[in-house]
Amino acid sequence: MPGHFQYSVDNAVKAAGLAVGAGIPGVILFGIPDKKDEKASGAYASNGIVQTAAKAIKDKYPNLLLMADLCFCEYTSHGHCGIVSKGKVLNDPTLTLAAKTAVSQAAAGFDVIAPSGMMDGQVGAIRKALDGAGFSDTPILAYAAKYASAYYGPFREAAESPPSFGDRSGYQMDPANFDEAMREVALDVEEGADMVMVKPALPYLDVLKAVKTRFGLPTSAYQVSGEFAMIKAAAKNGWVDERKIALESLTSIKRAGADFILTYYALEAAAWLA
Numbered sequence: 001m002p003g004h005f006q007y008s009v010d011n012a013v014k015a016a017g018l019a020v021g022a023g024i025p026g027v028i029l030f031g032i033p034d035k036k037d038e039k040a041s042g043a044y045a046s047n048g049i050v051q052t053a054a055k056a057i058k059d060k061y062p063n064l065l066l067m068a069d070l071c072f073c074e075y076t077s078h079g080h081c082g083i084v085s086k087g088k089v090l091n092d093p094t095l096t097l098a099a100k101t102a103v104s105q106a107a108a109g110f111d112v113i114a115p116s117g118m119m120d121g122q123v124g125a126i127r128k129a130l131d132g133a134g135f136s137d138t139p140i141l142a143y144a145a146k147y148a149s150a151y152y153g154p155f156r157e158a159a160e161s162p163p164s165f166g167d168r169s170g171y172q173m174d175p176a177n178f179d180e181a182m183r184e185v186a187l188d189v190e191e192g193a194d195m196v197m198v199k200p201a202l203p204y205l206d207v208l209k210a211v212k213t214r215f216g217l218p219t220s221a222y223q224v225s226g227e228f229a230m231i232k233a234a235a236k237n238g239w240v241d242e243r244k245i246a247l248e249s250l251t252s253i254k255r256a257g258a259d260f261i262l263t264y265y266a267l268e269a270a271a272w273l274a
């Protein structure tokens, strides 16, 4: 993705510095481990890549809000978001790993844990584990309404995480289904989510609006890689005015109810708005 890179820890600290300099209040980290395996060991290793990066960033920029994406697809050899056995993703064994990962992330200094795997019961399992480990003040940002979307394509390439068989429709939501999004958000809220997210953003503004209105929680929207890449590609061809169309997209997401937006345009948008 234009302007986005896989960083070593020292370069991640530099990138965090750019965010701080631009007045961006927080960043989310995704990790790519040295080795991927069946158990996603790199996700919950105390010296795992995001744990190490979080410590280094917090050291230098203690006031930058650090969010941890919590999922296993970047860490498993098969690229699925959970433990796989006989070609199936197993929900409950994945929860045990999610609990462990959340505690290791909180211990590394992350301020917010953001589970994105869409396993049933993950928010409850993570809340319980955090509370039990002395992290009852660490909030959970639930990727509550996450659709099985083709807009994730560029991310999967960048994060080396496409599933090696099948797809994610067993755990992510059907784009045609609105009611299921409301049920998923309600469950995450019941299980203790402090903030919720809708993902992707622009194609799902109806869902975003409804989530903000019905639940009234701090609500975020994730302008995902495909949304970003489409604007970049069209702009490169001279077909659209990049600055105007990017800001219009972000404004629309905000108008629909997002209290905060995860976007690959963060640095550029901050510069345009300064």
Ligand code: PBG
Binding pocket: 069, 071, 072, 073, 081, 116, 117, 151, 152, 153, 154, 155, 156, 168, 223, 224, 225, 226
């Ligand atoms: C992993 C994850 C994905 C994204 C964020 N976390 C990919 C997926 O679900 O396949 C996509 C983000 C983007 O496209 O920008 N669970």
Ligand code: ZN
Binding pocket: 071, 072, 073, 074, 080, 081, 116, 117
């Ligand atoms: Zn995943």
